[in-house]
Amino acid sequence: MLCICNSTRFLFRRKLTVAASSASQLLQKHFSADSLQTPLPPSRISLFSPLIKVEFSSPVASTLLLNRTMAGHSESKSIHDFTVKDAKGNDVDLSTYKGKVLLIVNVASQCGLTNSNYTELAQLYEKYKTQGLEILAFPCNQFGAQEPGTNDEIVEFACTRFKAEYPIFDKVDVNGDNAAPIYKFLKSSKGGLFGDSIKWNFSKFLVDKEGKVVDRYAPTTSPLSIEKDVKKLLGVA
Incomplete structure (x- = not known):
């Protein structure tokens, strides 16, 4: 048994x-x-x-x-999945930038970094715009209230004083609960040295032709100093 x-x-x-x-x-x-x-x-x-x-x-x-x-x-996500507002309030589908290398920057008109960054952004864009580089500028007033103007005033300032030919979009928040979805994505893709939050004006994100974020640069990193990284993604000598 x-x-x-x-x-x-x-x-x-x-x-x-x-x-x-x-x-x-x-x-x-x-x-x-x-x-x-x-x-x-x-x-x-x-x-x-x-x-x-x-x-x-x-x-x-x-x-x-x-x-x-x-x-x-x-x-499942890339920059190309997002739609943003331009300075006139019109929707811009970022899938139109497929095949382009993107440098995405939060800009301000009254910052100590304004002159150097706007000057070098214009130089970088002039040099590589015909080879596939696009610079996307997003005004933000969250750092020292240094971007207080309207969208029209911001565009006029950048285009008149610094000859900016790249698109300048609607003013956004880049941190906090009301941060623009594109910035939530950028920060989650590439965290900063001391956390994901954007630290100041002119933080920079480099995006490849497939819409993937490949690098992030501090506000004090000059646009021309990352030229070699831009050239690598563009595939130019």
């Missing part, structure tokens, strides 16, 4: 192990890169639902699911 009970228990454990292994393989297949978009059949969810619950409670499965979710979120 004892032998029969032991045999029964062994068979039960064996079936449970096989079922758990099948559920684990099913989960790995479902969350693999090649089948992420494939829905799990309801019948199979019902069959393995108790085991799925156990599987998700394990550190390995939880980590796998979290990593896939985070990776999917970052990989």
Whole structure:
């Protein structure tokens, strides 16, 4: 009688192990890169639902699911997915910049860095605009209230005094709850040395032709000092 009970228990454990292994393989297949978009059949969810619950409670499965979710979120977004407002309030679909290298800068008219940055941005743009460089300027008044003017005043200042030919967009917040979605994306893609927040006027983000953020530069980094990085992405000597 004892032998029969032991045999029964062994068979039960064996079936449970096989079922758990099948559920684990099913989960790995479902969350693999090649089948992420494939829905799990309801019948199979019902069959393995108790085991799925156990599987998700394990550190390995939880980590796998979290990593896939985070990776999917970052990989699915690029600068080209965003729409922003120009200085006149019109929508601009940034997918129009596909194939362009972008330098995105938060600008201000009354900052100690204004003269040097606006001067060098104009020089950089003049040199590489025909080779695929675009500079996108976003005015921001969050740092020392140094961009207090209207959009029209900001555009006139940049274009008249510094001959800015690149687009200047609607004034935005770059930090805080009301930060523009494009800046939330930029900061999440490339954090700064002391956290994600933009630290001051003229922070710079370099974006490749596919819309991916590849580098971030401090406000004090001059535009001409990153010329070599721009040339690399443009593929010019």
